[in-house]
Amino acid sequence: MIKQYLLSPGPTTVPERVMLRMAAPMIHHRTPQFSAIFAETREMLKQIHQTTQDTLMLACSGTGAMEASIINLCSTGDTIIYVNGGKFGERWGKIAAKHGVNTIELKVDWGQAVALDDVKAALDANPQARGVFVQASETSTTTEHPIREIAALTRNRENCVTVVDAITALGVINIPMDDWGLDVVISGSQKAFMLPPGLATIALSQKAWRLAESATCSTFYFDLKTERKNQQAGKDTTAWTPAASLVIGLNEVLKMMLEEGLDNLFVRHTLLAKAARAGLAALGMTLVSSAPATSATGAFIPEGVDGGAFVKYLRDTMGVTFAGGQDALKGRILRIAHLGYYDVFDIVIAISAIEIALNRFGHPVQMGQGVAAAQQVLAERFVKV
Ligand SMILES: Cc1ncc(COP(=O)(O)O)c(C=O)c1O
Incomplete structure (x- = not known):
C-alpha cells in the first residue's frame, strides 16, 4: 500500500465531514427538503462572496462560469480587455473569440502580475470596453493579480465592469466583492x-x-x-437540474468555513503559503512567481532533473500528487496546493517528499533542510505554552 496525498490545486482533498454528508441517500431536487438546503447554502455563499447580491450556483466546472460571465455581459461585436498571464487568463480570449467578442489582450510574462498602468492605458484607449477580465489567482503560474486596484479603475466607468475569476482565490484570500466594487466573482x-x-x-x-x-x-x-429568477429567495431552486449532491456538499463546506471564520481562514492559508515558500527556498528552489499566490506555490525543478518524471515519481512511487507545469512551464515546475482542507502538516509532507525525491533524482539536498525552514513558519500556528 502507498498512502495517497492530494496536493494539487484542484481537485483538492475533500474533508471526511463533507464526504459523509454527500453520501446520504439522494433526494429529489424539486422538493421542500432540497429547497431548504439550497436557500441556506445560497445565504452562506453570500457571506463567502462577501456580497449582498444574489450568488448563483451553476452545474458546470469553473470554465462554464467564465463563459457565462462573457456571454451574459457582452454582445457579439463588443470589446473586452483581458489579462493573459497564464493558461487561465488566455482562456478569456478563447471564449470571447467563440462568441464574436473582440478582445484587447494584456499579455503578461508568466509569473508576473499585470501592471496597473497597462490596465489603465487599455481602458483609456478603449472607452467602449465592456469590462476587464482577470484572474485573482492565475493557477498556472501561481500568481496573484491586483484585482482591488483594477476594480477601482472600472468603478466610475458607467458601462465597464471588473470580472474576476476567483476560482483558486475565493475562500483563500480576502475578496470583499461589494467593498472593492468587483462586478463579477x-x-x-x-x-x-x-x-x-x-x-x-x-x-x-x-x-x-x-x-x-x-x-x-x-x-x-x-x-x-433565468437562473437568478429561479435561485432567488422564495423560489430556492435552479432553472435546470442542479448538481444536487455538490450543493448538499457545499452546504456542509460553507458551515465549516463559517465555523472557522473568514479571517482565520485567510490567516491559515497565508501561513501555509509562507511555509511552502520558505521550505522550497531552503532547498534552493526558485519560485515561479514574483507575486506568489496564497492558494498554491510553484517552483522551478532544479536543472538536470527531468521535471515530468519527477512529478510522476512523487505521485506514482511516493503517493504525493502535486501539479506540474502547463505549456511553456511543462516539465519545468511543480506546484504545491494549499487551498482548502490543508493544514500545517500537509506542508511538512509536501516539502519532505520533495527532499526525498530530489535525492533520488541525483540532486542531493540535506534531508530535513526544507522541512526545518517550513516548520519555523508553521510553528506560528500554535500558541506557546
Ligand atoms: C484560475 C482558474 N481559472 C479557471 C480554471 C478552470 O476551471 P475548470 O477546470 O473548473 O473549468 C481553473 C482550473 O484549474 C483555474 O485554476
Missing part, C-alpha cells in the same frame, strides 16, 4: 470549496446585472437572468 467547487469538481458559483453586482439586460450573446443553458 467566480469560483469552482474543486478548489477552496473542498468538493469534487462540477459546481461553479458566480455573483454579479448591480452594475453587471444592468449590463446583462442589454447583452445579446446567445445562450440557453447559461442564461444568468
